[in-house]
Amino acid sequence: MTGPRSIPATTWLLQGLYVVAEIVIGLQVSGYSFVDDTISDLGATTSSGHTAMNAVFVAFGCSLALGAWLLRDSRPPGLLATTSLALWLAAGASSIAVGLVPVNVHSELHGAVAVWVFVAQPLALVLLGLGLRGTHRRFGWATVAVGAVSLIGSFGFLALLDADHGAGAFERLALWPGYVWVTVIAWSGAVRARRGHPAP
Numbered sequence: 001m002t003g004p005r006s007i008p009a010t011t012w013l014l015q016g017l018y019v020v021a022e023i024v025i026g027l028q029v030s031g032y033s034f035v036d037d038t039i040s041d042l043g044a045t046t047s048s049g050h051t052a053m054n055a056v057f058v059a060f061g062c063s064l065a066l067g068a069w070l071l072r073d074s075r076p077p078g079l080l081a082t083t084s085l086a087l088w089l090a091a092g093a094s095s096i097a098v099g100l101v102p103v104n105v106h107s108e109l110h111g112a113v114a115v116w117v118f119v120a121q122p123l124a125l126v127l128l129g130l131g132l133r134g135t136h137r138r139f140g141w142a143t144v145a146v147g148a149v150s151l152i153g154s155f156g157f158l159a160l161l162d163a164d165h166g167a168g169a170f171e172r173l174a175l176w177p178g179y180v181w182v183t184v185i186a187w188s189g190a191v192r193a194r195r196g197h198p199a200p
Contacts, residue, residue: 029048124147
């Protein structure tokens with residue numbers, strides 16, 4: 001991403017805090033396993049932390065989508081980066097919907113809105129990374145690598161969704177790297193913009 005429009009991406013700078021919020025909430029829920037239980041379980045109305053977790057889903061979904069929109073004019077040129085913008089918006093919308101439809105209230109609708117983030121977010125990273133290769137080769141490939149790791153997590157999570165063990169670990173592999181890397185992208189862009197260099 002290039003130009004001073006990188007700087008308004010304050011919402012992306014804060015995106016990594018999602019991971020912190022989820023850990024804090026999960027640690028407060030008795031018997032919850034970050035390895036075996038899904039993230040959606042924290043938002044179920046039977047969970048003691050459901051109000052906070054659903055608020056986090058909505059807030060950080062808005063943050064993800066808003067940050068992408070603020071950066072729409074500073075993305076790399078070409079179809080890849082433009083498609084990644086649409087995917088970021090879809091990932092944010094998916095997170096918002098997850099917070100509004102707890103898994104135990106309407107499981108089928110919850111699943112229908114939740115599945116999009118596991119596709120949209122990793123692909124958004126991969127496509128953005130490919131778009132960055134022309135001007136920021138190493139950073140672009142690093143972004144592709146993060147997206148690839150997230151895709152592995154998504155496939156693992158979907159394969160283990162009904163299993164007794166491991167689904168939670170793969171779900172976090174699918175989502176956490178992207179949330180953290182978005183913060184890296186925004187931070188790098190803001191720093192380089194202040195220095196007058198093209199920002200990734």
